[in-house]
Amino acid sequence: MNARATDITTEIASVLRMTYGRDGRWHILVRPEVRLRDDVFMPDVAGWRREQLSDLPVRGAVEVVPDWACEVFSRDEAYRPRIAKCTAYQQAGVHWLWRVFADDGVLEVLRNERGWLVTGAYGDAIARVEPFEGVAFEFDRLFGVYRARADSSSYTSPHSTPASTINAET
Secondary structure (H helix, E strand, O other): OOHHHHHHHHHHHHHHHHHHOOOEEEEEOOOOEEEOOOOOEOOOOOEEEEEOOOOOOOOEEOOOOOOOOOEEEOOOOOHHHHHHHHHHHHOOOOOOOEEOEEEOOOOEEEOOOOEEEEEEEEEOOOOOOOOEEEEEHHHHHHHHHHHHHHHHHOOOOOOHOOOOEEEEOO
């Protein structure tokens, strides 16, 4: 993960912890070990509603499927392993997935409805994004510092092809 992706990951986690972690509704963790079936994954950020996971484990992987996961992609890393993780999240029952394309300044929101349904894409607006509608994310501020570099590049990210539903093989 490059510095840009790390900054974005940190900012997303900070905003969510300030709003949802303090009031006790969610556990928000950065790079937690999560056991999904027989595999252990480390989403960039993950969240569990407190009624789903009352206490975090003292040691080892969290063995409860997160309600929400966030993966931050940067162009200096391979996409295939992250796509495989997204498929595993869907099959394990993660309810929401945020895919952040750091270099392009885009957040893609997916909801699990027997496959990933793309419910929104955000980049330069202030928006309330599921499942955290209580926070008005300022995406222009979140991505703005890096947008000039992305605009000058000829790079095409894998999310540039429009799709309304992404289904995982079951």
